[in-house]
Amino acid sequence: MRKIVVFTGAGVSAESNLPTFRGSDGLWEGHRVEDVATPQAWRENRELVLEFYNQRRADCLKAKPNAAHLYFAALAREHEVRIITQNIDDLHERAGSTNVLHLHGEIRKAQSSLDPSLVYPIRGERLDLGDRCELGAQLRPHVVWFGEPVPNMGQAVDLVHDADLLIIVGTSLQVYPAATLAYEVSADCQVAFIDPSAAGHALPDRVIRIPEKATIGVKYLAKMFAK
Numbered sequence: 001m002r003k004i005v006v007f008t009g010a011g012v013s014a015e016s017n018l019p020t021f022r023g024s025d026g027l028w029e030g031h032r033v034e035d036v037a038t039p040q041a042w043r044e045n046r047e048l049v050l051e052f053y054n055q056r057r058a059d060c061l062k063a064k065p066n067a068a069h070l071y072f073a074a075l076a077r078e079h080e081v082r083i084i085t086q087n088i089d090d091l092h093e094r095a096g097s098t099n100v101l102h103l104h105g106e107i108r109k110a111q112s113s114l115d116p117s118l119v120y121p122i123r124g125e126r127l128d129l130g131d132r133c134e135l136g137a138q139l140r141p142h143v144v145w146f147g148e149p150v151p152n153m154g155q156a157v158d159l160v161h162d163a164d165l166l167i168i169v170g171t172s173l174q175v176y177p178a179a180t181l182a183y184e185v186s187a188d189c190q191v192a193f194i195d196p197s198a199a200g201h202a203l204p205d206r207v208i209r210i211p212e213k214a215t216i217g218v219k220y221l222a223k224m225f226a227k
Helices: 011-016 039-044 046-062 067-075 091-095 153-161 178-183 216-227
Strands: 001-007 081-083 100-102 105-112 118-123 139-143 165-169 190-194 208-209
Touching: 001 067, 001 153, 001 178, 039 046, 046 067, 046 105, 046 139, 067 081, 067 091, 067 100, 067 216, 081 153, 100 190, 165 178, 165 216, 178 190
Parallel strands: 001 081, 001 165, 081 100, 165 190, 190 208
Antiparallel strands: 105 118, 105 139
8 A cells, every 4th residue: 555645736626616826917816815815914904805715615615526636535545645735625525535634724614813723614605704713803714824834834744755656736836835845755755746837847857747637637647556
């Protein structure tokens, strides 16, 4: 049984019709990222930030796992599979994966704006002004914003260090510090990189590059495991 770590990015969710966080025009669903995804935005306009993530949550609830999500859940029946994701949706879990580490938080959870260790599930689509934690502080989306540390990064590095195979899928490796995981593998770890950007990326030559979207790329992986 191989120890497999799957590192997923926005390209996987995009194939379930969830838009990536920033378009070519620098906007996220019509908003400047700085206006909805930073601590400063939260300080200046909590109502806008909450409404923005309420819409993202509604989109998440409507979305369904795609072939890539389902493939990695099935792979766990034959191997030890741990998923590290940059995505804040729960599509991996809904596909059946049980060992999922979210680097950038989870859209269906809220956290205290006073104590980030206080995390709560959100029932339904909305988190509103006046929704408070047990300390009386306003709840905020359980999402890592730009300018904030990534609490699960150390655990992610440990998982990659211990992997026999690292599968990178649906990310162009442009978001840091998450992108550094591609370089944390041991010398004998096999690496497969599935993304339209894979062919031109500056990774070691030994990396298996599959320049395809996630749902197409996993078919190549299935053939690789069948050999």
